[in-house]
Amino acid sequence: MGWEHVRTDLLHEGPFLSLYRDKVIRPDGRPGTYEHVAVSDGVRVVAVDQSECVALVEDDFYLPQRRVLHLPGGGAGGQAPEEAALRELEEETGVVASELRALAVIDPLPATTTARTHLFLATGLRLGTMRRDDTEIGMTVQWRTLDWALAAVEDGRITEAGSVSALLLAERALRSTPGL
């Protein structure tokens, strides 16, 4: 059984976010409505150098009204996830990766949006060209040991879901394949 889709109405179309209201038949057979939003898919990258340091970026987030520490990444903006990951990594940290390995694809809020976040492990790093967009002018980069970043996840300094998931998955991937 499950949920049955009857009709979709667009309630609002904004530059980065659209809102829909669907008529549905609920799992208990009763008619209902289901509101949901469309936003861009996202990417997050754990870029690991030869001393097992990872790139973290910090910038100003509007909604929490504070600086947020997270992995390089952002909206895929219509690109393939792999391309978007390499582009965001270079734009935000100035490094280019020769190897990109998929860690996972997560659903940040699957009851609210179908947007997914693609998580990658990037290795084989060399210098490229930093190019930040206009809303990222306050962004700073930190290279930290993976252990530092994992401690930051555990003590609440890193909370963005894609960054949390990707760092924890990268630790498992690197532990099972040392020197990856």
Place this chain on the structure above:
Amino acid sequence: MGWEHVRTDLLHEGPFLSLYRDKVIRPDGRPGTYEHVAVSDGVRVVAVDQSECVALVEDDFYLPQRRVLHLPGGGAGGQAPEEAALRELEEETGVVASELRALAVIDPLPATTTARTHLFLATGLRLGTMRRDDTEIGMTVQWRTLDWALAAVEDGRITEAGSVSALLLAERALRSTPGL
């Protein structure tokens, strides 16, 4: 510097989701708009029994139009996160936990919503009373080893961000404090 808030307008108020458009000053000093949504905070619980098995639930999700495997949990619905976690755990799996430990609080989509997901580790389990709501009539429970659940995270059978993060954090917590 950062983003400056000027004014908030409510564009839509639905039963589970509200949409806002803010007038802002962007980090580059230019005026702009920022649209964001409000949804309930969430909770997810890793409930571990004495044989290191964890409770997983599977039910019908509307947006992906398929059954989704995830940790017990859901919307906090105005309750304190701890209360909501214990309530959802009992409603969905029929078990009551005597110990609840905070693992982390994550931000699923911090550029789109301020909603947070609270992650817990629950131990000291005993039988309680299952009570599902009307949209959860197709829900099933599975008790799986933690290793099974972690493999499911790594191979993409578990993708919901709170479940992914909580299972990976629980593994680290249990590894550092065996027999917790």
